[in-house]
Amino acid sequence: MSSLSQVAKTGLGAACSARAAGSRSAGTAPAVYSADFLAVQRLARVALLSAIALILSYVETMIPLPTALPGVKLGLANVAVVVALFGFDVRTAFFVALVKVFAAGFLFGSPVMLVYSLGGTVLAFACMALMKQVQEISVVVVSMASAIFHNVGQIAVACVLFGSSAVLISLPPLAIAACVTGALTGCVAAGVLGEGGSDALRRLQNLAAQGGTARRLRFSGKHGSGSATSNAHTSSSFGRYCAGETLANRLDARTKLLFTAMFFIAAFAAQESAGLIAMAIAALLSLASARVGLRMALSYLRPFSGFLVFVAAMNVLFTTAGAVLLSVGPLAITNEGIALAAASTVRFCALMLGTATLMRTTSPSDLTEGMRSLLSPLQHVGVRVDNAALALGMTFRFIPVFSDEFARVKRAQESRLANFSGGLISCLCAYVSVFIPLFANAFRRADSVAFAVQSRGFGSSVRSSLQEGHMGLADGMVLAFSAVLLIPAVCL
Numbered sequence: 320m321s322s323l324s325q326v327a328k329t330g331l332g333a334a335c336s337a338r339a340a341g342s343r344s345a346g347t348a349p350a351v352y353s354a355d356f357l358a359v360q361r362l363a364r365v366a367l368l369s370a371i372a373l374i375l376s377y378v379e380t381m382i383p384l385p386t387a388l389p390g391v392k393l394g395l396a397n398v399a400v401v402v403a404l405f406g407f408d409v410r411t412a413f414f415v416a417l418v419k420v421f422a423a424g425f426l427f428g429s430p431v432m433l434v435y436s437l438g439g440t441v442l443a444f445a446c447m448a449l450m451k452q453v454q455e456i457s458v459v460v461v462s463m464a465s466a467i468f469h470n471v472g473q474i475a476v477a478c479v480l481f482g483s484s485a486v487l488i489s490l491p492p493l494a495i496a497a498c499v500t501g502a503l504t505g506c507v508a509a510g511v512l513g514e515g516g517s518d519a520l521r522r523l524q525n526l527a528a529q530g531g532t533a534r535r536l537r538f539s540g541k542h543g544s545g546s547a548t549s550n551a552h553t554s555s556s557f558g559r560y561c562a563g564e565t566l567a568n569r570l571d572a573r574t575k576l577l578f579t580a581m582f583f584i585a586a587f588a589a590q591e592s593a594g595l596i597a598m599a600i601a602a603l604l605s606l607a608s609a610r611v612g613l614r615m616a617l618s619y620l621r622p623f624s625g626f627l628v629f630v631a632a633m634n635v636l637f638t639t640a641g642a643v644l645l646s647v648g649p650l651a652i653t654n655e656g657i658a659l660a661a662a663s664t665v666r667f668c669a670l671m672l673g674t675a676t677l678m679r680t681t682s683p684s685d686l687t688e689g690m691r692s693l694l695s696p697l698q699h700v701g702v703r704v705d706n707a708a709l710a711l712g713m714t715f716r717f718i719p720v721f722s723d724e725f726a727r728v729k730r731a732q733e734s735r736l737a738n739f740s741g742g743l744i745s746c747l748c749a750y751v752s753v754f755i756p757l758f759a760n761a762f763r764r765a766d767s768v769a770f771a772v773q774s775r776g777f778g779s780s781v782r783s784s785l786q787e788g789h790m791g792l793a794d795g796m797v798l799a800f801s802a803v804l805l806i807p808a809v810c811l
Contacts, residue, residue: 355773356773359773359777360765360769361411361414362709363713363765363766364403364411364765365403365411365710365714366709366710366712366714367721368400368758368761369399369418369710369714370422370714370717370718371399371721371757371758372397372415372419373718374718374722375396375399376423379393392500393503394469394501397462397465397469398754399419400415400416400444401447401465402508404461405451405458405512406512412444416440417437417440418707418710418711420436420437422718424436425683425711426715426718430583430674431667431674434476435473435477436473438472438473439469439472439473439476440472442468442469442472443466443469443472446461446464447461450464457505458505458508458509458512459501459505459509462501462508463501465501466500467494467498470497471490474486474487474489474490480667480670481630481667482662482663483634483663485633486629488633489629503743507747507751510754510755511751511758561679561680562682563680565609567605567608568609569793570680573692573794575681578605578677578798582598582601582673582674584805585804586598586666586670586673589666592662595662595669598666598669601669601673601804602672605672606673609676611675611676616672619672623671627664627668630663630667631660631663632660634660635656635657635660638653638656638659639656641654641656641658684715687708691708709777721757724757725757728756737749737753
């Protein structure tokens with residue numbers, strides 16, 4: 320473990336010390352770099368760290384948690400945000416968090432899941448940024464607090480999406496689980512940063528060696544492999560881009576983004592049954608335009624079936640308004656509770672199915688370019704839309720690079736007898752031996768990427784696109800349908 324700490328000190332630690340001394344690059348005098356290069360270098364760091372965060376989000380599917388509580392995740396992707404916050408500055412870490420959320424949404428999720436992740440990430444990052452101002456605060460403590468606030472943010476989004484406060488009942492157990500997972504990922508981040516990481520990891524190893532907790536958290540290699548395969552399949556199948564010649568595939572990315580935005584507005588505005596029925600019909604038409612059958616549509620909802628049942632049950636059991644249909648002790652089932660449960664379920668299912676078409680029929684590069692085109696007017700008020708698009712595009716392009724590098728380093732550590740199939744604690748300690756060189760190589764690449772981008776004239780002129788989008792008659796008809804969709808949702 321001492322060798323791991325030494326690597327961190329020479330790799331990431333060098334970047335941290337250089338930043339503290341006023342330099343923007345590890346081991347390089349700040350006077351060498353211009354302001355334009357520093358801006359591009361920040362984008363490169365954001366993109367590379369975001370790509371690593373997405374790799375870590377896949378890695379955590381290989382480490383199944385011994386709990387059946389829905390919504391509990393290890394949160395390894397947060398390590399990249401913590402490293403950026405403590406290794407560089409708040410601004411870089413904030414951009415890493417945002418790019419990570421949008422890249423994960425474009426690759427593995429849907430706009431609904433993107434909203435969930437964005438709500439939790441913004442609240443968690445605000446907590447981290449404030450706590451970092453405290454002198455000598457531990458990385459582990461910051462990680463624990465951010466994990467708790469991430470769950471709070473996601474529960475708040477769930478309350479809005481379902482139109483019910485029944486989901487708040489799941490907050491206490493999720494907060495307890497967040498303390499455990501936040502402490503584990505905090506120790507991993509400390510090991511990567513090299514700031515007290517050796518002591519933190521040594522405590523983890525001692526905990527694993529003691530046996531009590533480790534035995535309760537152990538899992539067999541066969542079970543772990545099966546869970547990883549199942550989780551990976553679930554995360555990659557839902558919302559994954561599929562090339563095709565369907566009507567939805569042929570539409571311009573901007574059209575689908577605008578339709579999704581209007582669909583969100585209509586879903587939240589719809590309160591009566593007629594408006595919800597109109598939303599359900601629009602969702603089915605959206606799936607039909609992408610040639611998504613009933614079985615596949617149900618597979619999109621299957622990962623969230625437990626959560627849907629939980630929210631519906633809470634609405635039925637704890638809504639006291641309306642006529643009582645059945646009473647069992649202190650619990651009473653009312654017609655208002657049943658209606659609220661049905662409305663929240665229909666609204667959430669319509670949102671999930673109606674917006675899944677966007678991710679399924681649009682490639683990440685087209686989505687990025689579509690967002691850049693739609694948001695380009697904001698450049699007149701100082702918003703750097705091109706910078707955000709560049710960071711997101713570089714993130715997508717570096718994911719396969721770091722994926723191959725992760726596999727290569729993991730094989731090298733396995734040859735050194737690293738145990739990746741033991742208990743949860745032992746497995747995390749083994750993965751840290753992969754994370755440290757992965758992060759160190761990312762920072763070494765940042766300067767090279769920044770020089771390459773700057774040499775191609777980024778920022779010196781108006782950005783153009785290799786393939787300009789074109790909105791035709793079909794796009795106009797879809798946008799007109801979207802506008803008409805708002806009428807029954809808002810008025811009925």
